[in-house]
Amino acid sequence: MKPEVVQYAKERYQEEQQRFDHIESKCGRLMTFVTMLITIITGFFAFFESAIFNPVGLLGWAILVVSILAVFTLIVSWGHALLSLKIGTVNVAPRKQENIDYMLKSEPDLMFEHMIKCYMDPIKKLAPKIDEKALYLRHAYNELAIAGFLLSGLLVLSLIRGFVE
Structure with missing residues (x-):
């Protein structure tokens, strides 16, 4: 067996670790942004409690419904960001x-x-976890876009x- 094969396995292992770190970094930034936005x-x-939560007429009800949907979508986005940030067991090469x-x-x-087994076994376990984190992160971004549209x-509606009046 050639040492180049071991080097190749090592590089794939390092790529998966970098991918994991990249997803974790994005999760943290998104989590911070959504938390600040919700706040x-x-x-x-x-501040505008009486104007939003005391609807008068169709326009008032539309503002109330859109407000509730926007906040709900932000909270769901925050939840998906939290799920993507969830720390599980990180598989590392034996040490x-x-x-x-x-x-x-x-x-x-x-x-x-x-x-080669020392590098490939953790990759087999780490790759699905990264894919799951990426899926939650994608959901969080999509929900953030929906919340932006609703806001x-x-x-x-508020300008109208x-x-x-």
Whole structure:
């Protein structure tokens, strides 16, 4: 067996670890952004409580419904961001002394084969976890886009109410 094969397995392992770190980083930033957005929107709703939560007429009810849907969508986005950030067991290559001792005593072909297993086994377990995190992150981004659309609609409805009243 060639050492290049071990190097290839090691590089794939490092790529998966980098992919994991990248997803975790995006999750953290999205979580912070959505948390701040929910806080700002909640403050906005508290300040304009009487205008939003005491609907008069069809336009008032439309504003109330769009407001509730926007907040609900933001909360769902926050939940998906939290799920994508959830820390599970991260599979790493073996790092016990027994592993090194085994490789030192083994024939070169057996040692290379063992090294490849040391890299490939964690990848097999890590890749589905990363895919699951990416799926939750995708949901969170999509829901954030929907919430942005609803908040834009809320702005338009509020402007219309300002002109009508």
